[in-house]
Amino acid sequence: MRWEVDAAVVRLRREGALSAGQADLFGRVARRELVSVHRELRLLLYGGILVAMTGVGLLVKQNFERIGPLAIAAALGVAAAGCLGWVHRNAPPFSWGETRSSDFAFEYLLLLGVLLLGADLAYVEAQFTPLGDAWPRHLLIMSVVSALLAVRYDSRIVFSLALSTFAAWRGVSVVLLEKAFWSGPDPAGSLRANAIGCGLAFLLLAAALVRFERKAHFEPVAVHAGWILILGALVSGLGGDNVAFGVLAVVVGAGLAAFAFRRARFSLFVLGVLAAYTGLSALFLRADPPFAVAALWFALTSLAVLAALLTVHQRMRRPA
Amino acid sequence: MKAEAAEADRRREVREAAQGWWRAGAIDEAALAAVVSAYPDDRVRLGPAFRTLAFIFTALALNALFFFVVAVFEPGADVAGALSVAFGLLLCVLTDIQIGRLKRDEGGTEAATALVGLGYMIGGAGLLLSEAGLRGGALFPWLFALATVLFAAAAQRWGMALFAGLAGLSLFLFLAQSRGGRLLWIAAALVMIPLLTRAVESPRLPPAHRRSGQALLAVALVALYAALHLGSWDGGFVEALGSSGTQRLHDSPLRPVAIAGTALVPLCAIAFGIRSRRRLFLDLGLALGIASLVTLRFYVHVAPLWVVLTLGGAAAIAAALAARRFLASGPGGERGGFTAEPLFEDLSRQGALETVAAVATAPGARPAAADDRTLAPGGGRFGGGGASGEY
Numbered sequence: 001m002r003w004e005v006d007a008a009v010v011r012l013r014r015e016g017a018l019s020a021g022q023a024d025l026f027g028r029v030a031r032r033e034l035v036s037v038h039r040e041l042r043l044l045l046y047g048g049i050l051v052a053m054t055g056v057g058l059l060v061k062q063n064f065e066r067i068g069p070l071a072i073a074a075a076l077g078v079a080a081a082g083c084l085g086w087v088h089r090n091a092p093p094f095s096w097g098e099t100r101s102s103d104f105a106f107e108y109l110l111l112l113g114v115l116l117l118g119a120d121l122a123y124v125e126a127q128f129t130p131l132g133d134a135w136p137r138h139l140l141i142m143s144v145v146s147a148l149l150a151v152r153y154d155s156r157i158v159f160s161l162a163l164s165t166f167a168a169w170r171g172v173s174v175v176l177l178e179k180a181f182w183s184g185p186d187p188a189g190s191l192r193a194n195a196i197g198c199g200l201a202f203l204l205l206a207a208a209l210v211r212f213e214r215k216a217h218f219e220p221v222a223v224h225a226g227w228i229l230i231l232g233a234l235v236s237g238l239g240g241d242n243v244a245f246g247v248l249a250v251v252v253g254a255g256l257a258a259f260a261f262r263r264a265r266f267s268l269f270v271l272g273v274l275a276a277y278t279g280l281s282a283l284f285l286r287a288d289p290p291f292a293v294a295a296l297w298f299a300l301t302s303l304a305v306l307a308a309l310l311t312v313h314q315r316m317r318r319p320a
Numbered sequence: 321m322k323a324e325a326a327e328a329d330r331r332r333e334v335r336e337a338a339q340g341w342w343r344a345g346a347i348d349e350a351a352l353a354a355v356v357s358a359y360p361d362d363r364v365r366l367g368p369a370f371r372t373l374a375f376i377f378t379a380l381a382l383n384a385l386f387f388f389v390v391a392v393f394e395p396g397a398d399v400a401g402a403l404s405v406a407f408g409l410l411l412c413v414l415t416d417i418q419i420g421r422l423k424r425d426e427g428g429t430e431a432a433t434a435l436v437g438l439g440y441m442i443g444g445a446g447l448l449l450s451e452a453g454l455r456g457g458a459l460f461p462w463l464f465a466l467a468t469v470l471f472a473a474a475a476q477r478w479g480m481a482l483f484a485g486l487a488g489l490s491l492f493l494f495l496a497q498s499r500g501g502r503l504l505w506i507a508a509a510l511v512m513i514p515l516l517t518r519a520v521e522s523p524r525l526p527p528a529h530r531r532s533g534q535a536l537l538a539v540a541l542v543a544l545y546a547a548l549h550l551g552s553w554d555g556g557f558v559e560a561l562g563s564s565g566t567q568r569l570h571d572s573p574l575r576p577v578a579i580a581g582t583a584l585v586p587l588c589a590i591a592f593g594i595r596s597r598r599r600l601f602l603d604l605g606l607a608l609g610i611a612s613l614v615t616l617r618f619y620v621h622v623a624p625l626w627v628v629l630t631l632g633g634a635a636a637i638a639a640a641l642a643a644r645r646f647l648a649s650g651p652g653g654e655r656g657g658f659t660a661e662p663l664f665e666d667l668s669r670q671g672a673l674e675t676v677a678a679v680a681t682a683p684g685a686r687p688a689a690a691d692d693r694t695l696a697p698g699g700g701r702f703g704g705g706g707a708s709g710e711y
Contacts, residue, residue: 052633058626266369292391302381
């Protein structure tokens with residue numbers, strides 16, 4: 001029961017701020033006479049998809065000799081086609097803007113279809129090797145297919161899958177095929193360089209989505225994925241001998257924080273501040289200070305960051 | 321909670337509800353402004369991003385400060401314990417000042433000083449007790465009892481639900497230290513559940529205390545399930561938490577009670593949740609029900625794992641779709657006081673969580689042998705588009 005809300009609804013109705021219909025609905029929800037189970041149903045649907053996909057994975061792994069590769073590939077393909085066919089029949093008309101399906105299960109069946117398609121493609125590649133040595137390209141293909149489906153059916157969830165599958169393709173390719181091209185025998189360095197490259201590509205994609213007004217509402221997904229890859233790559237290099245990662249983490253993190261603050265994008269602001277602080281502290285710790293000095297460093301710098309945050313926040317609240 | 325903090329909390333509850341109405345398009349800007357002006361906010365609050373950073377940097381600064389003092393003065397264990405308790409007390413006073421005189425709420429700093437302060441008080445007390453000769457099995461009951469009292473007092477004073485949950489956890493850990501720990505868990509939970517179920521409905525309590533009650537209620541429900549769970553019974557889970565060590569109850573004549581409990585606790589929670597339209601019972605009942613199904617699969621091999629998972633997943637999907645259709649087909653899109661419509665929930669937050677979860681299901685890429693085409697963990701995994709590819 002939300003007693004305060006119930007009393008407020010009565011008061012607001014009396015003062016004319018709410019209509020009778022609004023007051024009735026809000027009052028019922030506050031008194032728990034009407035309860036939404038929307039969240040629970042979504043969770044059940046989403047969890048069901050993930051559990052079923054795990055079962056499909058085990059089925060393929062444990063039974064492919066008994067059932068036969070062709071039958072498994074065909075079954076996965078039929079299941080994926082069934083899901084995607086239903087999605088296509090029930091999809092709203094295409095638009096470069098945001099579209100919303102009236103069907104509760106729409107996005108989840110799309111996700112299930114894409115996951116089944118991905119499993120099928122991977123299975124076909126593993127069994128029949130149509131791509132030969134270029135086998136990691138099945139990830140690229142899946143990434144492109146997922147992105148196309150995400151755009152057609154307007155799904156941010158599938159779009160995020162497309163981006164992460166693309167990043168996975170770069171990771172696999174670097175490690176397995178392009179090691180020599182990137183940085184010789186250092187797979188971690190190659191992965192880092194590719195992560196930064198992927199991150200930059202995602203940021204460019206995000207800018208293009210907004211600039212050309214093509215699914216501009218996908219921009220936050222691409223921007224966050226891009227920055228997480230870039231900052232993650234820089235921070236992952238802090239433990240090595242190269243001081244450049246520390247300097248870059250400070251510069252890029254501070255730049256991101258300043259940019260994000262001006263644009264009121266506070267989740268990016270958090271990423272920027274944390275990356276800059278981590279980079280700065282890593283640079284300080286390279287000097288191998290005594291424990292007491294290191295503790296003092298963290299105490300003073302944390303307090304300084306805190307003071308800066310609270311000052312900035314106070315200025316934001318003050319009317320211009 | 322002080323009266324003015326409780327009043328601010330009640331007004332916040334109304335503003336939050338109005339934000340939900342506005343987000344869902346049920347009221348316009350003017351109506352929202354009317355609510356905000358009728359229920360003004362006198363607290364200093366930070367948004368989620370600033371709050372997170374404020375919490376992290378406050379906690380970091382406080383810990384670093386303490387370690388600096390310890391590194392400089394290098395006190396013995398007893399002095400360090402006393403210092404820790406004193407530091408914790410100081411931080412609790414600071415928390416009180418922030419919430420009281422400075423009128424801070426959801427600001428990150430007060431939560432950090434409270435959490436770090438209580439941590440140092442409990443840790444320091446542990447050091448002092450240890451120096452006084454209490455070790456291992458003799459120390460833990462005192463420590464958990466102290467933690468229960470401190471967290472409960474913090475939840476009551478500052479209205480933070482996290483501390484109520486921690487108080488409940490500490491209480492059950494304390495009870496687990498005695499020989500009849502499992503029985504005490506069941507008894508305590510059976511006493512707490514009806515009392516708290518009534519208490520969280522009380523209009524006399526401010527919303528923060530009602531949320532604290534819900535957190536405690538959730539802990540009690542989970543504790544009851546854990547005490548009656550067949551796997552916990554056979555594995556001696558509760559006994560392993562106590563000082564008496566692992567004690568398997570596999571051959572106990574009361575084992576059928578555990579079998580019944582594993583099946584009945586989730587069912588009762590779901591039934592009560594539906595009957596009283598309480599989401600806490602419904603959600604926990606569903607979660608515990610899934611745990612019971614996993615337990616059933618562990619004990620009874622009804623089918624190969626892939627069959628259970630595939631059918632279980634399909635059943636969950638079908639159940640969600642059927643429930644949605646059933647509710648939507650009722651008059652006004654509702655049945656028995658339940659609706660599948662989101663009403664005034666923040667859908668963008670749910671969507672963001674699902675997007676993050678989708679990324680987690682995507683194939684990984686890790687260094688591996690150059691010619692590795694297997695699907696074992698290592699050099700990237702098959703399964704584009706998020707398939708796990710763990711074949």
